[in-house]
Amino acid sequence: MSAPVEDFVATETAVEVDDLHVTFSGREGGMARAVDGVNLAVRKGEIIALVGESGCGKTTLARTILGLEKPASGEVRFHGTPLEYNGRALKRYRKNVQLVLQDPTGSLNPRHSVYEAVAEGPRTHGMDDEIGRVTRALSMAGLRPPEKFFLRYPHELSGGQRQRVVIAGALALDPEVIIADEPVSSLDASVRGEILALMLKLREELGLTLLVVTHDLGLAWNIADRIVVMYLGRVVEQGPTEEVLSNPQHPYTRALLSVVPEMHGTEQIVLSGETPDPTKIPSGCRFHPRCQEVRTGVAERAGVLGACSTISPVVLPPSIPIGVNVADLSHEAACHLANPPPSA
Ligand SMILES: Nc1ncnc2c1ncn2[C@@H]1O[C@H](COP(=O)(O)OP(=O)(O)O)[C@@H](O)[C@H]1O
Ligand SMILES: [Mg+2]
Numbered sequence: 451m452s453a454p455v456e457d458f459v460a461t462e463t464a465v466e467v468d469d470l471h472v473t474f475s476g477r478e479g480g481m482a483r484a485v486d487g488v489n490l491a492v493r494k495g496e497i498i499a500l501v502g503e504s505g506c507g508k509t510t511l512a513r514t515i516l517g518l519e520k521p522a523s524g525e526v527r528f529h530g531t532p533l534e535y536n537g538r539a540l541k542r543y544r545k546n547v548q549l550v551l552q553d554p555t556g557s558l559n560p561r562h563s564v565y566e567a568v569a570e571g572p573r574t575h576g577m578d579d580e581i582g583r584v585t586r587a588l589s590m591a592g593l594r595p596p597e598k599f600f601l602r603y604p605h606e607l608s609g610g611q612r613q614r615v616v617i618a619g620a621l622a623l624d625p626e627v628i629i630a631d632e633p634v635s636s637l638d639a640s641v642r643g644e645i646l647a648l649m650l651k652l653r654e655e656l657g658l659t660l661l662v663v664t665h666d667l668g669l670a671w672n673i674a675d676r677i678v679v680m681y682l683g684r685v686v687e688q689g690p691t692e693e694v695l696s697n698p699q700h701p702y703t704r705a706l707l708s709v710v711p712e713m714h715g716t717e718q719i720v721l722s723g724e725t726p727d728p729t730k731i732p733s734g735c736r737f738h739p740r741c742q743e744v745r746t747g748v749a750e751r752a753g754v755l756g757a758c759s760t761i762s763p764v765v766l767p768p769s770i771p772i773g774v775n776v777a778d779l780s781h782e783a784a785c786h787l788a789n790p791p792p793s794a
Pocket of ligand 2: 505508510
């Protein structure tokens with residue numbers, strides 16, 4: 451397996467977030483810092499995989515990019531313009547930036563036919579040529595001949611077909627960006643491959659920009675130009691897919707990678723400690739209580755152990771935006787071992 455695209459040069463940034471913080475008041479009066487200082491620039495036409503364990507803030511980041519959550523601080527921009535949090539502006543924005551969820555989360559209404567499901571968006575936005583739009587969207591999503599699917603209901607379709615209907619519903623609005631949150635996690639392996647191939651095709655044929663949220667680093671491998679790894683509300687590593695996967699710099703990425711089945715021969719790294727809790731973010735490097743390099747003495751021998759528990763690694767900047775071949779984009783990790791702080 452290898453990353454699908456080596457030669458891709460974006461000429462503009464589609465969506466970017468700047469020092470984004472999103473908080474929830476948790477149980478017991480605590481404050482969950484679900485997104486805790488994220489910089490990210492999604493370049494037009496690129497496919498980014500946002501990866502990390504469950505609970506690390508991927509969905510919250512995605513929902514905030516869509517304007518479904520309002521940040522405590524920081525900014526979301528679309529082509530350089532900050533989001534406006536009013537109904538009209540958000541409606542206009544969401545025509546361009548569409549969310550695709552996996553169908554089992556109830557994105558399809560069981561009482562709506564395929565036609566109604568796909569026509570809903572264009573109708574809401576008062577777009578012309580509804581039948582033409584639905585037809586083209588279904589066809590683009592691989593449901594052919596499209597007319598054959600108009601009057602079908604979700605229960606008459608396979609899991610893969612239902613996911614294609616969900617994608618067609620987004621395509622019917624001619625969006626520029628699709629944010630897909632765990633789009634294939636509940637599908638069988640073979641169907642998963644088909645849906646991923648469809649997403650690659652949509653980028654190729656429509657120039658779509660895709661942010662694919664997944665806990666599965668193996669999936670990222672198959673589809674993304676760039677991988678962004680999150681841990682406890684922050685980006686801990688990012689870079690071109692090939693780079694991140696062949697030369698992971700952050701111990702957390704190495705641990706995630708060690709359990710990907712395709713990584714034959716790699717010894718599995720078991721993370722110690724409690725599952726991360728965004729109401730109690732550790733001081734220093736937020737990963738240090740679970741870090742295998744701390745546990746096995748590597749950090750101490752490198753002289754950074756003190757820094758690991760006391761100094762927060764520098765927050766990663768958004769990647770170099772535009773005019774650069776994707777393979778030449780920067781690759782960085784927020785880790786004292788990879789980038790020792792000056793004082794260590
Ligand atoms: N609406 C909410 N209210 C309170 N806490 C939330 C809410 N949404 C998410 N969280 C918390 O924020 C953290 C990140 O969640 P989420 O963004 O769903 O992570 P992921 O998608 O990576 O699994 C979790 O600890 C979760 O419990
Ligand atoms: Mg999620």
